[in-house]
Amino acid sequence: MVKIYAFVNSHFKVFNLSEDNIDDIPSKDELIWVDMFSPSSDEFRFLEKYYEIEFPTKQETEEIEISSRYWESDKDITINSYFLVVDGDAGHNETVTFILQDNFLVTIRYRELKTFGECLRKMIANPSSFKDGSYIMSSIFEARIDLDADILESLSRNVSNLRKKLFANDIADEDILESIYHYENLNTNIRDSLIDKQRIISSLLKSRKLSDVIKDNFRIMIKDVNSLIDFTRYNFDRLDYIQNIFLGLLNIEQNKVIKIFTVVNVIFLPPTLVASVYGMNFEFFPEIHWRYGYLFAWVLMVASAILPVYIFKKKGWL
Amino acid sequence: MVKIYAFVNSHFKVFNLSEDNIDDIPSKDELIWVDMFSPSSDEFRFLEKYYEIEFPTKQETEEIEISSRYWESDKDITINSYFLVVDGDAGHNETVTFILQDNFLVTIRYRELKTFGECLRKMIANPSSFKDGSYIMSSIFEARIDLDADILESLSRNVSNLRKKLFANDIADEDILESIYHYENLNTNIRDSLIDKQRIISSLLKSRKLSDVIKDNFRIMIKDVNSLIDFTRYNFDRLDYIQNIFLGLLNIEQNKVIKIFTVVNVIFLPPTLVASVYGMNFEFFPEIHWRYGYLFAWVLMVASAILPVYIFKKKGWL
Amino acid sequence: MVKIYAFVNSHFKVFNLSEDNIDDIPSKDELIWVDMFSPSSDEFRFLEKYYEIEFPTKQETEEIEISSRYWESDKDITINSYFLVVDGDAGHNETVTFILQDNFLVTIRYRELKTFGECLRKMIANPSSFKDGSYIMSSIFEARIDLDADILESLSRNVSNLRKKLFANDIADEDILESIYHYENLNTNIRDSLIDKQRIISSLLKSRKLSDVIKDNFRIMIKDVNSLIDFTRYNFDRLDYIQNIFLGLLNIEQNKVIKIFTVVNVIFLPPTLVASVYGMNFEFFPEIHWRYGYLFAWVLMVASAILPVYIFKKKGWL
């Protein structure tokens, strides 16, 4: 599906490309945005020819080196940027392609993206601020960075809650580990997407194709991106800390059991010694022949079991 | 309750909106501040009509995404900002709504707020510095950030004291944990409120509705906010550290008990061995037939119990 | 005691206020500094009237909120700032009050302060650089920040030495803990005093009462203060680390004892088993009837005690 936005007589015109209306397609001069959503190869070929756009190959889109993520030629700037999609679990980074050529922007994506809708809303509300494609691109990036910030804040809130639950002992051990794992992955994905944006914007700032107004916007954006990257670090620190505390608590739990059984161990040793003593085979052995020798042995055993623990408790060692 | 502040002949005029005086209400031109405190729906409807203010819906106010916390249209800027209210425990963040339209400011809140009083004090002391609504908004934010700083410093002082108490062993284990829990929550709330301010001010700085003077104020404010966010990080670090030390001390306490009982364990083993030896049934067994064999066994048992501990003490292993 | 410094015919004049010379008191125009050291209430009243100074109440001086620590009116700027006094132990923060009014400065303090002497020295050495009260205030703050830096460096040197001592095992356990406690408190006090200065200077930079030259000085100072706050963080990190290592070493010391006694434990078990075996009452029991059965048992017992330890040593498990 391809939507083409043109600027005719200071009004936006939206054009849904289909076989039926191919003759009414806006001219290259009026063009400001070609938004390609899961385009077919026919659509690719048609636009390539009609508007003389050079599309990157699929392979180039999937490369992860900066030289494949930002490429500037005499004719255009091609950008492959990560857009984090939060779907159920830890989300994943979708690649969205931007081509900035003359005064229009081409975007290629294979997913419904909230940020595109938001940009459109702003375009409709304030058409005069979107003079050419670079303004649209700037607006999409801005919306995207805001969305990343929202995701980060929500993640940070979840991490805080996890900490509280661990504190209140209000959560099973496996759930803690699973949550840490899940949040770590999400945080890593956000960080990847932000580092990607940081590098792309840094490259855009070096370009001579963008106007100073747009560059000023990007300069503020890169500051926002930097403070968000700081924010992901804060999240990592908190998660690391939670896992650390969790291991610490587990260790103390284990040691508690060891402690109790070490104490119990000592309770049985003295009576065993007593019993062993009266199992000796000496010929001359007075207690053996006593009338209440056996009873005496029992008293001794019980006393020897209780006494040490009693003493240690008194001394505050227990 | 709605208070309306107007600027008439270079003097402030305060106007308490009620059904009786509705005819004396200041005109839209003179208006600089409409302060709505727990407004009724009647008051909403009246102001909406009379001054042509567009209020956000209740639902929009409660959204936590930045696009709902800062919204700029051709007509106005709408801001939903967190104001931390410290009530007994860890406090919570109240949402206060600001609408900046033409030359006046509208604020909507459902709580008595210290910062509003302070701003009013400054307005009375120095009326000439409050030319329009943006100055009032800037002043409220400034007072709010100062208040956050005060709360942070007081929290930091409490954390220091907690550390001292832990050090001096002057506090029960549960109280430490409860205090950490409490301070962590308060610190999280302050941080949330500051991050909120950081993002709102960053958006305000991009707006073209504010004058350069006001923007300069906000630029200094955002630096203050950043250093306060750093401060919350310092508090988190200190709290994490206290909990770490606390777990470490607990662990050492447990190990001390284990150590003592492991030592005691070893005291009983040698005499038990001796007793077992003299319980053997060999036919040829000289000691059994000795006159003082039993006594000899006792001497052996006591000696074997004391000797190892004595040796280890000498060797400095204990 | 009140000393009044005036600037008459491009020369400083010092005036010690007393009942005798009250008629020679400098006029308000010539005044550049009123230094009040533990002033009596009479002196307060006299100066309040004579120079029309508005003094803050004692209660206002002791408030710790920024709004009470920095207060700017149309007439003057009132500042209550912490000055760290290192007296024997961890020191404490004294409040010193500055009132900047017209072209003169009023300072109120209840302690001999090194920084005031140093400022005076500089005034005498270079009178032309102290045109009005703001220059004196700037100079006192500068000297104070330098002094804080000196205290911090000396503390940092002590912390390094503590670390070395812990390393060389050259210090008793309690002394380590006491030193950490002491240094932590001192560091906290320095930090409080620096945060206080940071906030006051930040407020001064927003004021319109100060000249650009003075503001440039304060701008350099706030950078110095920021790097000193960083320095306190470094000290905290080092102290935390020392305590961490200390707990770690303590834990290893305890575990060493547990280890030794666990090993000793195992030495006694095999001979006890042997002895128990020969204490069995079987009718058909060949060893019992042997001539050297008892001797044989002893050999077995000794061998069984030594063998396992020998094997483990060989396997490198010990």
Next chain:
Amino acid sequence: MVKIYAFVNSHFKVFNLSEDNIDDIPSKDELIWVDMFSPSSDEFRFLEKYYEIEFPTKQETEEIEISSRYWESDKDITINSYFLVVDGDAGHNETVTFILQDNFLVTIRYRELKTFGECLRKMIANPSSFKDGSYIMSSIFEARIDLDADILESLSRNVSNLRKKLFANDIADEDILESIYHYENLNTNIRDSLIDKQRIISSLLKSRKLSDVIKDNFRIMIKDVNSLIDFTRYNFDRLDYIQNIFLGLLNIEQNKVIKIFTVVNVIFLPPTLVASVYGMNFEFFPEIHWRYGYLFAWVLMVASAILPVYIFKKKGWL
């Protein structure tokens, strides 16, 4: 192999130096880049004479002090910079020499380097942006920093995966340690190479030989380098953390075994006590003579083994 790039009539001319074509060699004026790849000593001597280039000695190239890595004379700037080569394992830093003299650049290297190819690609795509040698040097450094960033990101992704594997218990202990070791070394090498670039660029910025345009490029580059150095720190932190968690898990694993065996230990003690009791030799000993005494003893033994564990389980101590 020596390739000489000249700029003749606003076109690039590439010249492969060999014995055959030595007469067609570009003049010194047209020269912009002499790229020496594993040059022979003959080639060194020829170029030294023909273009009056002063080559550093081999020894000077290998020094690691900054004064040997950046040297500026009246005539030229000589730079020895690290280029990280990732070959199989943790990679190593190759030294590449740059000599910037008049309007041309000389590079000496002993390895095929990707960044040189990329720079060439850009030169061909956009010849007009490479007016003299300093532009080529700036372009090579830029490509190199981008490559370092790519390596860092890929390393960071590997570290994240290692963390996930540790979490999912999906990897052998030795593999974890080996991976940490490997990644640490790679990260250290990247860091060394970035610190090297930071210092070289900082020296270049102080030089008066470079134009402002080139310096602006280097100023953006040094910011990128700084944020990449930050990135290496992030990687170190993550790796440290993984090793920490790994040690923590190992410790808990060990303690689990100790716990289980401590518990088992206690199971055997009570029945041993019972058996010892009925091994006593008292004359008056009723149970001994019972018909079912032996059976009774067995019941007692089993019960005494089970009971404590049962009680502890109920009390939640196990």
Next chain:
Amino acid sequence: MVKIYAFVNSHFKVFNLSEDNIDDIPSKDELIWVDMFSPSSDEFRFLEKYYEIEFPTKQETEEIEISSRYWESDKDITINSYFLVVDGDAGHNETVTFILQDNFLVTIRYRELKTFGECLRKMIANPSSFKDGSYIMSSIFEARIDLDADILESLSRNVSNLRKKLFANDIADEDILESIYHYENLNTNIRDSLIDKQRIISSLLKSRKLSDVIKDNFRIMIKDVNSLIDFTRYNFDRLDYIQNIFLGLLNIEQNKVIKIFTVVNVIFLPPTLVASVYGMNFEFFPEIHWRYGYLFAWVLMVASAILPVYIFKKKGWL
């Protein structure tokens, strides 16, 4: 030994002060540098008189407060700066005195210093860049900061290697501790020397005696110093981390021994129980009278020793 450098007819002239040539001594106007190396008191007195230099007393030189390390009067600037001398072990900080007066520099030192030689080399290579004493001082500081950076990098490399050795278990425990101790001290000394430079340069930047060109140099230097101080922190972090890991490994080593012996302990308990059982004295005791009772007991004992360990191994608890 005193060397005097003068600038006569745009050429440097070096003058070695001795009794013989005292008449040819350069005049004060031509003077740019007086380099005093372990000067005698005679030399001090002569120069004090001849060039009207005010030397600080020995005591003033050794003070460590900033007010004694940087002192500016109407006539001159006196600086006492730390120069780290790496001699065998952790090095120590030598104090070097700089006096900047009119257009010449006086330096006092008691050691051969590499940085002075390097500065001289630059002066000879490029005399026109050293117009007066401030340029020489700037050049010495620059060389010194470069040297500090070299020492830091070399230390950082050693720390990395230590980490690798710990990892590869390729070093004795005491050597690790000794190396950490040694590196910590060196790092502390570098840090002290850098903090010293940071404060001195910060004071120089506030002075009105220096030209803007020189100040620009110092501004770049202070940035370098700041990033080097960051670098020392990185080294501390790495060293702390190594010690942490070292303690962790030691702990695990100890626990391994405890674990093994706890397991061994449990091996001996069941056979001891069996033996104790057959040592009971019941009248009615069938096994006692069996022909192969003793053999049966042995089978039982061996089985009871092996079985639990076998079961635990199967259950994966071991």
